[in-house]
Amino acid sequence: MAVIKTENLSHVYSEGTPFVKTAIENINIEIEEGQMVGVIGHTGSGKSTLIQHFNGLLQPTSGKIYIDGEDMWADKNKLRDIRFKVGLVFQYPEYQLFEETCYKDIAFGPKNMGLPDDEIDKRVREAAAFVNLSEEQLMKSPFELSGGQKRRVAIAGVLAMKPKVLILDEPTAGLDPKGRDRILGQIKEYHQEEKNTVLIVSHSMEDVAKFAQKVLVMNRSKVFLYDTVEAVFAHAKEISEIGLAVPQITQIFAELKKRGYDVNPDVYTIEAAKAELIRLLEEGGNISA
Amino acid sequence: MLKDITIGQYFPGQSFIHKMDPRMKIISTLLYIVMLFLAGNLMGICAGILLLILMYQLSGVPMNMVTKSLKPVIPVVIFTSVLNIFFVSGEVLLKFFFIEITREGINLAILMSFRILCLIAGSSLLTYTTSPIELTDAIERLLNPLKKLKVPVHELSMMMTIALRFIPTLIEETDKIINAQKARGADMESGGLMQRAKALVPILIPLFVSSFRRADELAMAMECRCYRGGDGRTRMKQLQYSHRDWIALTVMAGAIVVVLLLNV
Missing domain, CATH: 3.40.50.300 (P-loop containing nucleotide triphosphate hydrolases)
Known part of the structure; x- marks a missing residue:
């Protein structure tokens, strides 16, 4: 459903x-x-x-x-329950941090849910582990951390609510780019674990x-x-017409196809591109045209 | 919710009044207020109302904006009228027990009410037709003579400009933070006074922090552009009096004379 x-x-x-x-x-x-x-x-x-x-x-x-x-x-009274079910992390979430320590800030959401203390503690530590925050960082003030770290604390604050x-x-x-890959990786990991x-x-x-x-x-x-x-x-084509671009690698493969190479143009990631190119080379790199 | 608050009620336009020098607009507004207080009878106040209506017609600001600006002062008007009606001594018209209503009281109540209403509507016209930036600029220029008395005029007006500039930004920021905390289950709508006050902490702290950060960034950006206070600073828009301003001044002076004549 x-x-x-x-x-x-x-x-x-x-x-x-x-x-x-x-x-x-x-x-x-x-x-x-x-x-x-x-x-x-x-x-x-x-x-x-x-x-x-x-x-x-x-x-x-x-x-x-x-x-x-x-x-x-x-039923408007149920709205709050829905907010626990659907967790939302805003743009630049680091600006919403307010507690004395990162630990307390991450615990804000679970506390609002009315969970028992030991459950809160468990969830805070789990969420912190997901975003790679050390024990020492947890006890620091969020304002002492770097921008990227602050953002991870803010994301952990929503993860700790275990939203569906x-x-x-x-x-x-x-x-x-490094911070970007890191956060996306952590979110993907969380997704795979929590389903x-x-x-x-x-x-x-x-x-x-x-x-x-x-x-x-x-x-x-x-x-x-x-x-x-x-x-x-x-x-x-339609996507580029509204001013958005498909991934560069897809553009390259579309161009390769146009020039007569026998490639599959549905390639979106570097990994898939690599596999496709190796396949092409093994087949002798024939130009079909 | 917060977006509905209008601060800086500037109503853009191209009218005679919009094009006037902001300094003269301030002076005219002050003269208008003087005129209202000089008016000692209903005839004088009527002249004031007439002038006001004329000005609004000229400015192109819709009349419903006037009613909007007058709404918040209605309690004040009612309060002063009641005070005047019951506590001014003179020829007694009605009497219950110890409360006396006098002819002078009623007169004064009507006079005062219209005076306050005209005062608010008149000064609102200034803010409707003048952008906040023009306004602070004009205030700075008008207060310039005070520099000789070591009053930091430029600094004050710069502070005012910055404050006005950041009101919408702060409103937006507050809205965002409220939403972010609500998304984490913050409950701001229920509970007693103490609970509600406590619920403000997650909003106020990030707001303070970001205001300080913004101030810091702004100061840095200003220094990068070599801002060093007002000394020797020139302006892109030089304020200059034109024929419009002299006409306005004449009209206002004329109005004051009329009111003085009506008083006799």
């Missing part, structure tokens, strides 16, 4: 004023349990608005959202190709494409 399902979901900001703006329009999607989904789109395409609907921070102007088959806004669905809004924005559903908003097609099973492409407040990675990147 779909863990998140939307029906004609629309959201309009500042309705009834001259500044009215439709952020998302008629969104109908289903997100299956246990999947890793990449959400891609331009700035202002409605990505952030959409994901804030998934945990009830924004109320739809029209349409419905179902979490585990239950209408989210049917984990949503991250550009978790790698402003990080160097939960993960949504990652990203600007980078490369990143999405690396981790996601399905891709949701947003364009101008609407869903442009929502399908498996292969199926989405098969629409390379």
